[in-house]
Amino acid sequence: MGRLDQKTILISAAAQGIGRAAAIAFAKEGAKVIATDINEEKLKELAQYPGIETRVLDVTDKNQIELLAKEFGNIDVLCNIAGFVHHGSILDCTENDWDFTMNVNVRSMYMMIRTFLPKMLERKSGNIINMSSVASSIKGVVNRCVYSTSKAAVIGLTKSVAADFIEQGIRCNCICPGTVDTPSLRERIQAMPNPEQALNGFLARQRMNRFCTAEEVAHLCVFLASDEAAFITGSEYVIDGGWSL
Ligand SMILES: NC(=O)c1ccc[n+]([C@@H]2O[C@H](COP(=O)([O-])OP(=O)(O)OC[C@H]3O[C@@H](n4cnc5c(N)ncnc54)[C@H](O)[C@@H]3O)[C@@H](O)[C@H]2O)c1
Numbered sequence: 001m002g003r004l005d006q007k008t009i010l011i012s013a014a015a016q017g018i019g020r021a022a023a024i025a026f027a028k029e030g031a032k033v034i035a036t037d038i039n040e041e042k043l044k045e046l047a048q049y050p051g052i053e054t055r056v057l058d059v060t061d062k063n064q065i066e067l068l069a070k071e072f073g074n075i076d077v078l079c080n081i082a083g084f085v086h087h088g089s090i091l092d093c094t095e096n097d098w099d100f101t102m103n104v105n106v107r108s109m110y111m112m113i114r115t116f117l118p119k120m121l122e123r124k125s126g127n128i129i130n131m132s133s134v135a136s137s138i139k140g141v142v143n144r145c146v147y148s149t150s151k152a153a154v155i156g157l158t159k160s161v162a163a164d165f166i167e168q169g170i171r172c173n174c175i176c177p178g179t180v181d182t183p184s185l186r187e188r189i190q191a192m193p194n195p196e197q198a199l200n201g202f203l204a205r206q207r208m209n210r211f212c213t214a215e216e217v218a219h220l221c222v223f224l225a226s227d228e229a230a231f232i233t234g235s236e237y238v239i240d241g242g243w244s245l
Contacts, residue, residue, distance in 0.1 A: 002030020003226045010034045010068075010075045012059050012112065013082035015042035017182030018131065021214035022079060022221040027051035029222055034072055059108035062115075069115045077127045077225045078116050080109045083151075085188065090145045098146050105150035109157060117161075117170070124169040129224050130158050132174040132236060139244040151176075155236050162234030171233040173224050178240025181211040208241040 009026050013019035015037035023035040027049050036057035037043045043054045055071075057064050059082045084104040086097050109130055120126025135141040136151035158174040165172070179185065179202055192198035203209070220239055223229055238244060 002028070003222060003228065004029040004031035007031045007076040007225065008034070008072070008074065009077040009079060009225060010036065010072060010116070011079040011081060012036050012057060012108075013131075014046060014054075015039040017184060018177070018180060018214045018217045018221075019079075019081040020046065021218035022081065023052055024049055025215070025218040025222050026077075026079075026225060029226070031077075031225070034068075034075070036068070059112060060103050062111055065111055065115050069119070073119045074123065075116060075119075076125065077129065078112060078120075079129045079131075079221060079225065080112050081131045082108055083131055083133075084147075085144070085184065086146050087143050087188065088145060089143060092143075093146045101146040101150050102153075105147070106153045106157065109154060113157075113161060113172075117165070120170055121165065121168050126165075126170045127225060128158075128161060128170070128172040129221060130154050130172070130174040132158070132176045134176045134178050134238055134240045134244045136176060138176055138236070138238065158236065159234045166233055171229070173229070173232060173235045173237065175217060175220055175224070176236050176238045176240070177212055177217050178238075178243040179206065179211050180214055180217055182214055185211070205243065206241055207243060207245065210241070212239060212241060 009031045011023050014023040014035035023033050026033045033052045035046045035052050036055045038058045040056045046052050086101045132154040133151040135144040135148045158172050162172040189195050189198045
């Protein structure tokens with residue numbers, strides 16, 4: 001018996017990092033997983049896992065979202081993972097950077113929820129998990145201006161959806177990780193003028209002397225997707241090894 005038997009879960013940004021780990025963890029617990037990403041090549045690697053079906057999806061594209069909803073109307077869990085990290089303060093953030101980040105990190109979740117929620121309401125049952133960050137309303141982090149703004153908005157969106165639809169059987173929670181060892185983190189470190197110094201800088205702020213793993217965030221996703229979390233809604237789950245303490 002898996003903890004997610006009989007559940008259909010749609011997940012975005014599943015080709016790498018946290019999304020990939022969560023898609024695999026969901027499938028291991030018995031869920032039918034529709035794993036989506038904009039990166040078709042990397043997404044193909046997931047097809048080898050029993051229980052995972054893949055579809056290309058750009059979460060900023062309303063038409064693609066609507067087409068996917070036509071194909072998979074009845075999903076039990078919507079897991080919105082896609083997000084982009086812009087590096088810089090408000091003075092480094094151009095209007096394009098601002099719009100791009102808010103589009104990928106927030107507007108995409110608005111469109112995904114708006115598209116998939118009506119069918120959940122018809123069935124009087126639905127569960128939404130949004131990926132936020134401790135860099136948000138939880139903690140001020142240097143050089144994360146628009147990123148933190150967008151992730152604070154994800155917390156607000158989560159609480160709002162939870163409050164509006166609690167009586168109709170909908171749960172909505174979000175996850176706020178600290179620094180997670182994912183391909184994009186490694187790319188960001190490599191892009192710094194001195195990658196070794198940058199890596200040490202990231203590590204120095206880890207109170208447990210290590211990064212969070214994508215699998216550790218995936219465990220939390222499994223819990224929130226399962227009926228073990230049936231009484232939990234509107235919550236933001238911090239998983240940051242004590243960084244925000
Ligand atoms: N890595 C961290 O330290 C960390 C910390 C806190 C929160 N987060 C959040 O977790 C989520 C995943 O981060 P990660 O580091 O695991 O991922 P990542 O950056 O390693 O991978 C992101 C994935 O998103 C996909 N993607 C990008 N744009 C897309 C789009 N428009 N539509 C669909 N897919 C798209 C990419 O192809 C890629 O597979 C993000 O929302 C991120 O902000 C990450």
